[in-house]
Amino acid sequence: MSSSNHKDHATLAAAFNKDEPRVDWHDQTLWWVRQKRDKAAAQVADWEALRDSASKIKDNVLSNLSEYLTKFEEEASRNGVIVHWAADAKEHNDIVLSILRNHKVDKMVKSKSMLTEECHLNEFLAAHNVEVVDTDLGERVVQLAEEPPSHIVLPCIHWKKEEIGELFHKHLGTPAGNADPQFLTYAARLHLREKFLTRRVALTGVNFAVAETGEFVVCTNEGNADMGAHLADVHIACMGIEKLIPKRDHLGVFLRLLTRSATGQPITTYSSHFRKPRPGQEMHIVLVDNGRSTHLGRKDFRNSLKCIRCAACFNTCPVYRRSGGHSYHTAVAGPIGSILSPNLDMKKYSDLPFASTLCGSCSNVCPVKIDIHEQLYKWRQVIVQEGNSPAAKTATMKAMTWVLSNPGVYHTAGKTGRWFMLNVPFTVNNRLNPWYHQRDLPAPPKQSFGEWYKKNKQ
Amino acid sequence: MSSRDKILAAVKANQPDARALPPQHQGPDTSGDLTPRFITVLEAIGGAAFLVSGFDRIATILHEQYPGARRIVTNCPELSTFAETASPETKNHYDDDPHTLENTDLAILPAHFGVAENGACFITESQMIERVLPFITQNLVLVIHRKDIVATMHQAYDRIALIPTYGFSTFIAGPSKTADIEQSLVLGAHGPRSLTVFLLDEQLSDAGFY
Incomplete structure (x- = not known):
């Protein structure tokens, strides 16, 4: 293809599709x-107004981002937090490493951060002999399996409990054959508690980060961010x-939307507001651009920067659900990842906007009203115009354009196609035609509507 | 040019024309007693709630609920006979090393208020003894006054604006949990395995209880 x-x-x-039951x-x-998301949303009388508010607050954020960044830096610094700026993934990784080196630390715990996945921080630190332990249970599972997360909220949603049992048996010494989620979670709790108690970073x-107060909010159900x-x-x-x-009171809007959209819970167990380091502690914030400022300049696509990473669009997407997160070969998969990733590397991710039926369900569930399916469609046009579409697709589309713009050719082609399918179907319906891999065609009609109309118009 | 200046210049050059903030979102109109709603939601997310007349009742209930608790830490002076407290007199200061709280079985802390729509309680650093305590303890108990329940997160932030500033604060909604293994809900991921909220109401009669 590409x-x-x-x-x-x-x-x-x-x-992924080879194992159909899976x-x-x-x-x-x-x-x-x-469905849990639907139930939770239905219980909030002002849900649509809430989405509207969230979307408009984010419009304001994007239009004043440079001012809010400056204000946030000023307030956070006043709170005693050290603020860093990273233009790209490399600079982000270098900053983290330098903080670790300053403290002569080569082991740290990490709670969920899709940004560090985007920057490939773990691999970078491993190459510099720093051991990183992911402490979210799902992330720990995929880390032990040496895989990236397949979902931004449910990192090991593609793993079966028996497989996790086996993985924990190998790495954590749990009894072979035990696949009880309660038992495995408890084993992980003991394993990770030791890490929390011994890691200095x-x-x-x-x-969310609040410009007005310089504080930032971290949401978890497990409590792993806080323990660390x-x-x-x-x-x-x-x-x-x-x-x-x-402003801080905008958190009211976003915290009401985030978890209901993500898992159907009314709120995460913990919504922690970090404003100042505790006495004797050092607190750093790394503000990362990595393509975002460029994306902000793309009129048709900047709205995707409103994303609050709830993954509602993943869970509703008929393509994501049946193709799995790893098929997107990027840190943020699903519909939102398919419109964010081409901004990072249009060539590498040129396939992703095509991984959609354009059904629009993603846009309907998005808590900040990103026009996801419209952006998918727009990216396809940009990708084709810039010459990044797959060769086979380009050739097919050119042929179709020729057929559809010439009535004579169109009628002959239709007639020929029907003749082949009626008389020698094996020439069309075979393994060489990719269209047939997962589909069957209904029986072709003997004549087209055009032919029928001509015969019956008296 | 530093990365900071480069990023800010690029953002400034690319950000769209100014869009005004929407008017502050007003949640649904909610009047009446919010207690039943708060309790229903809290129980649905794995927590427990008790309406009590005072701290004596709290002590009685906790004795029954946590008979095996060895180390009990509290920031409620009313419970000082029942649990270790952090006060200048007892010299229990954990500032130097929060790790020493690792073997806490039960922590009983006051919180500012509860939120009816999601069962969360808001607690600030000064109520926690140590930031890590509400997370590291095996079981957590929060105490609020029954009248301190707000309807939604919008009212919650209106309330927070009146509270003295904090270095750290958090909403806690139920016990620590995970569903990362095949979406099976397990209570007690890294933090407390149980969460109980006591709703104080001095008007309440203890008659009929025990």
């Missing part, structure tokens, strides 16, 4: 999460520059 050397979405999805299981599990992500940060001598919080919100 000229680059990685496997594209269609190829990776085809591999695909059904994956599909149903995520659909169940989507903790890294967390950031859900409050026990460590040094807390490093990494955030994309788009995470800013103007």
Whole structure:
């Protein structure tokens, strides 16, 4: 397909689709999460007004981002927090490493941060002999399995409990064959508690950062961000520059939307507001651009920077549910990842905007009203115009254009097609035609509507 | 040019024309007693709630609920006979090393208020003894006054604006939990395995209880 050397979405999805019962299981599990979201949203009388407010607050954020960043830096510094700026992934990773080196630390705990996945921080630190332990249970599972997360909220949603039992047996010494989620979670609790108690540096992500007060909010259900940060001598919080919100009371809007959209819970167990380091502690914030300022300049696509990473669009997407997160070959998968990633590397991610049926369900569930499916469609046009579309697709589209713009050719082609399918179907319906891999065609009619109309018009 | 200046210049050049903030979102109109709603939601997310007349009742209930608790830490002076407190007299200061709280079985802390729509309680650093305590303890108990329940997160932030500033604060909604293994809900991920909220109401009669 595309000229680059990685496997594209269609190829990776085809591999995922080989195990049909597993695909059904994956599909149903995520659909169940989507239904929980629906129930939670339905219980909030002002849900649509809330989405509208959130979207408008984010419009204001994007239009004043440079001012809010400056204000946030000023307030956070006043609170005693050390603020760093990273233009790209490399600079972000270098900053984290330098903080670790300053403290002569080579081990740290980390709670969920998709930004550090985007920057490939773990690999970078491993190459510099720093051991990182991911402390979110799902992230620990995929880390032990040496895989990236397949979902931004449910990192190991593609893993079965029996497989996790086996993985924990190998790495944590749990009894072979025990796949009880309660038991495995308890084993992970003991394993990770030891890490929390012995690590001097903790890294967390950031859900929201408040320009007005310089504080930032981290949401978890497990309490892992807090366990890490409050026990460590040094807390490093990494955030994309788009995470800013103007005022603290705007958190009311976003915290009401975030978890209901994500898992159907009314709120995460913990919504922690970090404003100042505790006495004797050092607190750092790393503000990361990594393509975001460029993205902000793309009129048709900047809205995707409103994303609050709830993953509602993943759970509802018929393509994501049936192709799995790894088929997107990027840190943030799903519909939102498919419109964010081409901004980072249009060639490498040229396949992603095509990994959609454009059904629009993603836009309907988005808590900040990002026009996701419209952006998917717009990216396709940009990608084709810039010459990044797959060669086979380009050739087919050119042929179709010729057929559809010439009535004579169109009628002959239709007639020929019907003749072939009626008389020698095996020439069309065979393994060489990719269209037939997962589909069957209905029986072709003997004549077209045009032919019927001509005969019957008296 | 520093990365800071580069980023800010690029953002400034690319940010769209000014868009005004929307008017402050007003939640749904909620009047009446919010207690039943708060309790229902809290129980649905794995927490427990008790309406009590005072701290004596709290002590009685905790004795029954946590008979095996060895180390009990509290920031409620009313419970000082029942649990260790952080006060100048007892010299229990944990500032030097929060790790020493690791073996806490039960922590009883006051919180500012509860939120009916999601069962969360808001607690600030000064109420926690140590920031890590509400997370590291095996079981957590929060105490609020029954009248201190607000309807939604919007009213919650209106209330927070009246509270003296904090270095750290958090909303706590139920016990620590995870559903990362096949979406099976497990209570007690890294933090407390149970969460109980006591709602104080001095008007309440203890008659009929025990």
